[in-house]
Amino acid sequence: MTAIVLDGKATAAEIKDELRIRVKALAERGVVPGLGTVLVGADPGSQAYVNGKHRDCAEVGIASLRRELPADATQDQVEAVVAELNADPACHGYIVQLPLPEHLDTQRVLERIDPDKDADGLHPVNLGRLVLGYAGPLPCTPRGIVELLRRYDVPLRGAEVAVVGRGNTVGRPLGLLLTRRSENATVTLCHTGTLDLAKHTRTADVVIVAAGVPGLLTADMVCSDAVVVDVGITRVVGADGKGRYTGDVASEVADVARAVAPMPGGVGPMTRAMLLTNVVERAERG
């Protein structure tokens, strides 16, 4: 492995140090930022993510508002919790942990979140603001990726960026973020229907893979000065029968590329740091 590691864990720790100072300044004005989480059901993965978010909050001095509902909660019950958090002045932002159980209408729940309390930055109003270039909370994973590249001085201005994946949480909003005038990258948005994926990734200065296909990006698909960001998380069962998470980037890519943001330890911690950032920014606006 010869590639430089874009260390998301260390960078997120740096961002949390900066946030701690901003939270202290808010406290002097009598403001304690509050992050809410809504968890429906007891999926162990979702529970672990939500626990992680509350741990992050505690580290930075953000208050946690935790709402948990049983797996068989009705649409009305979930929407009532959303209405409660919308009305609670102690809650500056919150997320509804996804996926929701099958019987619930996810879109209806998410559309009921107050867009100004949308810590995920994924409400239709906020995705619309992103399209139009208006201010608003930014989606955490795309923002975390741009922030990681910025802090490692990876040039984006005029650079060719291949984004692989067009999902609503990563690929599509990431394309919008990178093509803002402030970033000014040239983006090719590839996906599972792209006929010759390697043609696009091989000529890119930066390759960001968020397709959810383990090992999709192989060493022959990148050039030697490429910066590669792995955003995939797929649960796989290993030969030992144990479950683990794997990314979209094959490990040999690190022998070819100039730099790699690995999974784990890359984008995941940055996503969490951006969630905290969205909440602190909202609290600072008052």
Ligand SMILES: Nc1nc(=O)c2c([nH]1)NC[C@@H]1CN(c3ccc(C(=O)N[C@@H](CCC(=O)O)C(=O)O)cc3)C=[N+]21
């Ligand atoms: N409303 C909503 N918002 C989300 O942001 C959201 C969601 N629902 N549902 C699930 C996905 C997944 N997600 C992750 C965030 C951080 C790591 C992360 O920090 N991962 C560590 C590894 C952690 C470990 O190994 O346990 C890493 O990559 O280094 C992973 C996954 C947020 N999600």
